[in-house]
Each structure stands twice: as C-alpha cells, then as structure tokens.
Amino acid sequence: AATAVGAVMSYGAVSLPGEVSYISSIAPIALALGVPIAPLGLLVAVEMVPDIFRTVGNVTHDVALASIVDRQTRSSPKS
Numbered sequence: 001a002a003t004a005v006g007a008v009m010s011y012g013a014v015s016l017p018g019e020v021s022y023i024s025s026i027a028p029i030a031l032a033l034g035v036p037i038a039p040l041g042l043l044v045a046v047e048m049v050p051d052i053f054r055t056v057g058n059v060t061h062d063v064a065l066a067s068i069v070d071r072q073t074r075s076s077p078k079s
C-alpha cells in the first residue's frame with residue numbers, strides 16, 4: 001500500500017516547492033505505514049540544506065544549457 005501511495009503522491013508533488021513537496025510526498029507514505037508524522041517538522045528544517053545544493057545544480061544546468069543553445073542558434077545561418 002505504501003508503494004502505491006508513494007507512486008501516486010510523487011506525480012502530484014512535482015510542481016510544488018521543495019519543502020512542500022517533501023511533506024506532501026512523505027506524510028501520506030508515513031500515514032500508510034502507520035509511522036507518526038510529528039517528526040516531519042524537524043526533517044523539513046534539515047531538508048533545507050540539501051535543497052540549496054539541488055537548486056544550485058538545477059540553476060547551473062539551466063544556465064549551461066541556455067548558453068549552449070544560444071551559441072548554436074547564433075552560429076547557424078538564418079533562412
């Protein structure tokens with residue numbers, strides 16, 4: 001049951017910000033497993049640190065890809 005809940009919740013949490021998606025993904029799985037969700041507040045505070053690094057990686061990837069596309073489109077002949 002927890003696997004099914006986790007799969008469904010992971011699709012719905014894609015567009016949510018980091019901490020919100022963390023809670024919205026983990027809380028239903030914890031409830032399905034019968035695990036208390038009270039400690040999730042502490043985990044949100046700790047989750048902020050890796051979230052910063054994920055954001056830096058995401059932005060770096062976006063900027064690198066945008067610069068590559070820009071270079072490719074500038075050098076291609078216009079029709």
